[in-house]
Amino acid sequence: MLLAGLLFSLPASARAAGNAHSAALYVRDDYRLVHELVRELPRLRRQPPAVLAEVRARCLDAGTNSPQDPESTQLSDEVIGALVIHSDHAGRAAIERFVSAAGRLRWHPSAAGREADGYVHTLAALIRLPYPPLCGDVRYWAADDFTALSPFTISFATRFMALWVAPGEVPPAVARAQGAASRPLARRAAVLEGQLADWEAQAVETYSAVMSALDIYP
Numbered sequence: 001m002l003l004a005g006l007l008f009s010l011p012a013s014a015r016a017a018g019n020a021h022s023a024a025l026y027v028r029d030d031y032r033l034v035h036e037l038v039r040e041l042p043r044l045r046r047q048p049p050a051v052l053a054e055v056r057a058r059c060l061d062a063g064t065n066s067p068q069d070p071e072s073t074q075l076s077d078e079v080i081g082a083l084v085i086h087s088d089h090a091g092r093a094a095i096e097r098f099v100s101a102a103g104r105l106r107w108h109p110s111a112a113g114r115e116a117d118g119y120v121h122t123l124a125a126l127i128r129l130p131y132p133p134l135c136g137d138v139r140y141w142a143a144d145d146f147t148a149l150s151p152f153t154i155s156f157a158t159r160f161m162a163l164w165v166a167p168g169e170v171p172p173a174v175a176r177a178q179g180a181a182s183r184p185l186a187r188r189a190a191v192l193e194g195q196l197a198d199w200e201a202q203a204v205e206t207y208s209a210v211m212s213a214l215d216i217y218p
Contacts, residue, residue, distance in 0.1 A: 018108050019107055022113070023177040023179070023182065024181065030098070030102070031185050031186075031189040031192070033095065034168035034189055034192040035189075035192055037192075038195050040090070040091055040094070044090055044091060044199065047087040047090050048086070052210050054134075059135035059139060059214065060213055060214075062135065062138040062142055062215070063142060064215040065146075066215065068218070071141065071148075075153060075216055076211065078137060078156055081129070081157070081164075082131065083210070085130075088126065089127070091167065094167075095127050098120075098123075099124045110173070112173040115172065122163055126165060136150070137149070166193075
């Protein structure tokens with residue numbers, strides 16, 4: 001409480017300057033992350049097809065005759081999670097470096113600090129999620145005429161959808177808090193983030209192929 005009181009007692013100009021400095025450091029860390037991930041794109045692009053190959057090899061058509069209902073939607077979320085986590089784990093070293101660096105930044109109480117900390121904590125929790133046992137979970141659902149999902153699917157689908165964020169993001173309040181000196185780097189980071197977003201959009205085709213291989217409909 002004493003620390004919070006001291007922070008609020010600082011002049012507004014001092015708080016703004018401190019947050020501008022933290023925002024500049026955040027932008028630097030974000031740029032390093034997306035630069036490294038774009039450099040790793042050839043390897044990252046191989047991850048969604050690896051999930052598809054696993055499904056085709058181990059549980060092709062495991063969901064045949066399954067209903068299209070809320071449970072199939074949860075399994076669809078698990079499929080998305082498998083694709084995302086397989087890719088994020090391939091880029092895990094870069095993501096963990098970003099989480100460590102950005103997580104150490106200090107903000108005066110502000111929307112910028114809340115948004116930055118919220119994003120960093122969410123991304124950190126996302127990469128800690130385990131890769132789901134997709135084939136086993138579909139077989140579990142099929143074993144009793146598609147009447148019950150596995151406990152893992154029920155837990156995982158909810159957690160994943162709450163945590164699903166893309167690696168590489170400058171929250172709006174952080175962008176507003178940064179000074180003019182960091183804006184060119186932020187623009188360069190945004191270009192790289194766009195390249196990652198294009199790759200993620202292409203992965204939607206793999207999601208459809210995995211669902212088709214499992215014979216499940218969301």
